[in-house]
Amino acid sequence: xxxxxxxxxxxxxxxxxxxxxAVALTTYxxxxxxxxxxxxxxxxxxxxxVDVRIRAGGMVEEGTVQRDPESLKVEFKVTDFTSSVLVExxxxxxxxxxxGQGVVAMGRMDGNGRFVADQVLAKxxxxxxxxxxxxxxxxxxxxxxxxxGATGESSAGY
Amino acid sequence: MWQIFHKLGSPKWFFGIASxxxxxxxxxxxxxxxTGIVWGLVFAPQDYLQGNSYRIIxxxxxxxxxxQSVYIMMAVAALVTLVWRMKLADVFVTAVxxxxxxxxxLALFTGAVWGKPTWGTWWIWDARLTSxxxxxxxxxxxxxxxxxxxxxKSSARAVAVLVLVGVVNIPIIKYSVEWWxxxxxxxxxxxxxxPSMPAEMWVPLLLSVLGLYLIFGWLACLRMQTHILAxxxxxxxxxxxxxxxxx
Numbered sequence: 001x002x003x004x005x006x007x008x009x010x011x012x013x014x015x016x017x018x019x020x021x022a023v024a025l026t027t028y029x030x031x032x033x034x035x036x037x038x039x040x041x042x043x044x045x046x047x048x049x050v051d052v053r054i055r056a057g058g059m060v061e062e063g064t065v066q067r068d069p070e071s072l073k074v075e076f077k078v079t080d081f082t083s084s085v086l087v088e089x090x091x092x093x094x095x096x097x098x099x100g101q102g103v104v105a106m107g108r109m110d111g112n113g114r115f116v117a118d119q120v121l122a123k124x125x126x127x128x129x130x131x132x133x134x135x136x137x138x139x140x141x142x143x144x145x146x147x148x149g150a151t152g153e154s155s156a157g158y
Numbered sequence: 159m160w161q162i163f164h165k166l167g168s169p170k171w172f173f174g175i176a177s178x179x180x181x182x183x184x185x186x187x188x189x190x191x192x193t194g195i196v197w198g199l200v201f202a203p204q205d206y207l208q209g210n211s212y213r214i215i216x217x218x219x220x221x222x223x224x225x226q227s228v229y230i231m232m233a234v235a236a237l238v239t240l241v242w243r244m245k246l247a248d249v250f251v252t253a254v255x256x257x258x259x260x261x262x263x264l265a266l267f268t269g270a271v272w273g274k275p276t277w278g279t280w281w282i283w284d285a286r287l288t289s290x291x292x293x294x295x296x297x298x299x300x301x302x303x304x305x306x307x308x309x310x311k312s313s314a315r316a317v318a319v320l321v322l323v324g325v326v327n328i329p330i331i332k333y334s335v336e337w338w339x340x341x342x343x344x345x346x347x348x349x350x351x352x353p354s355m356p357a358e359m360w361v362p363l364l365l366s367v368l369g370l371y372l373i374f375g376w377l378a379c380l381r382m383q384t385h386i387l388a389x390x391x392x393x394x395x396x397x398x399x400x401x402x403x404x405x
Contacts, residue, residue, distance in 0.1 A: 122276060
């Protein structure tokens with residue numbers, strides 16, 4: 001390669017490396033702000049500030065959704081399978097909200113370790129499948145759980 | 159190899175190649191894209207969770223995919239502009255930047271339409287959505303900078319530097335869903351694993367991505383030809399070409 005071009009190429013590569021390092025350091029420094037939500041373990045560890053608007057995210061724990069028959073108030077536990085946090089919300093939930101589904105709730109922690117949400121968004125995963133396949137999977141899982149001496153996790157609660 | 163590389167730099171040579179390629183790109187691209195989208199929107203099975211609303215994936219994913227690919231191609235062209243001072247590389251960057259902007263807008267728009275029924279919100283400042291918005295502004299910046307400087311050579315260099323600086327955003331978009339907590343789900347297609355959807359869903363999706371690539375190729379050729387004619391208007395080969403068309 002021509003020496004001038006070699007020199008230009010080096011300059012461009014230096015530019016790219018420099019910019020990448022700068023952006024990497026910036027995003028690393030801002031990682032708390034870029035993270036959309038705190039997971040329940042972070043909240044349990046006391047990393048989430050009390051009485052500041054934050055988001056909490058995780059899975060809705062099976063069997064913990066309690067609806068108030070008189071109003072739109074809902075209570076449920078959000079878990080990341082190591083710890084969980086109780087969420088209280090008044091309002092209409094998105095269609096995809098269900099036990100075992102991911103959610104991101106916006107609100108604040110009150111002093112008693114309870115998360116008071118004013119917005120609940122549903123989070124879905126990257127897996128797509130036809131309904132029949134899902135039914136078949138659930139049936140298979142149910143059979144396995146019903147078998148005597150089954151070792152599979154029965155926490156699914158079907 | 160270097161000879162082909164230098165030949166590629168000749169606008170006249172490229173103009174001819176593009177003319178022969180374009181009909182093929184258009185026909186194959188339109189066929190693939192139509193098959194993929196009709197298959198996806200009409201015949202592919204519903205999703206167990208989202209029902210029919212997931213079908214927007216057949217438009218959302220191809221446009222988001224292309225939006226990022228186009229930027230990477232522009233970055234390679236920018237490198238060529240800066241190191242080898244090849245005119246055609248700059249023609250490529252200026253010609254496809256608006257196409258990339260439209261694709262990015264389409265990805266953001268279809269994402270918002272999809273987000274409302276599934277997540278419950280049109281927009282959220284999560285890392286994936288925000289970095290994609292930055293990509294849109296990068297495309298706007300490239301277009302504006304290119305149009306603001308009238309001298310062809312300095313415009314080419316300034317645009318190339320901007321494009322190269324902006325390319326750090328691409329890995330951020332790609333890995334945003336893994337590095338940070340986001341509302342956007344991780345990628346369904348991974349390079350190393352099987353896609354996390356059945357074949358009757360990913361085959362039409364793959365077809366529409368490929369189709370959109372070919373359509374983009376056609377559009378890039380068409381727009382580059384226009385730019386070449388505008389820039390080389392005074393050269394003999396363009397005058398001869400125009401005369402030949404007129405007769």
